[in-house]
């Protein structure tokens with residue numbers, strides 16, 4: 764698979780899972796959304812469309828979102844997520860989306876030493892995590908893969 768195909772597959776999976784949560788599963792009535800890895804802000808823009816009444820907090824080490832639809836400064840948390848995210852553990856988020864895989868197994872292995880625990884801690888019971896990296900954690904129940912999502916491409920979970 765070319766890197767272009769791989770990128771398209773990842774983006775499609777991300778969008779389809781988020782749409783499925785909005786349209787079929789439904790978010791808990793309360794709770795913010797955490798966008799872990801704001802990047803260019805494309806997913807943030809999609810989340811805003813799907814969930815227009817939710818506050819969305821975006822995390823990244825720098826502000827790189829496209830200016831046409833960037834989050835407000837008070838909704839951006841800048842710095843290393845391993846550190847900045849600690850303040851958001853216990854905040855009962857309704858949805859955490861994490862797109863911080865780097866495509867290098869040795870680097871992703873380091874991220875996976877802290878990300879699952881942090882995401883599980885950020886969420887309220889019954890709320891959802893969506894991630895490009897697998898979040899292996901006893902409090903996160905993996906939900907069935909959507910038919911449109913390639914095996915191992917993107918993952919989503921409900922907090923037990």
Ligand SMILES: C[S@@+](CC[C@H](N)C(=O)[O-])C[C@H]1O[C@@H](n2cnc3c(N)ncnc32)[C@H](O)[C@@H]1O
Nearest residue numbers: 800801802803804805806823824843844862863
């Ligand atoms: C793949 S991009 C996210 C793309 C995003 N979904 C979009 O729609 O543009 C990953 C982003 O996460 C940020 N990132 C990755 N690991 C991070 C970390 N440990 N701490 C802070 N930011 C991180 C990178 O700076 C990058 O902007």
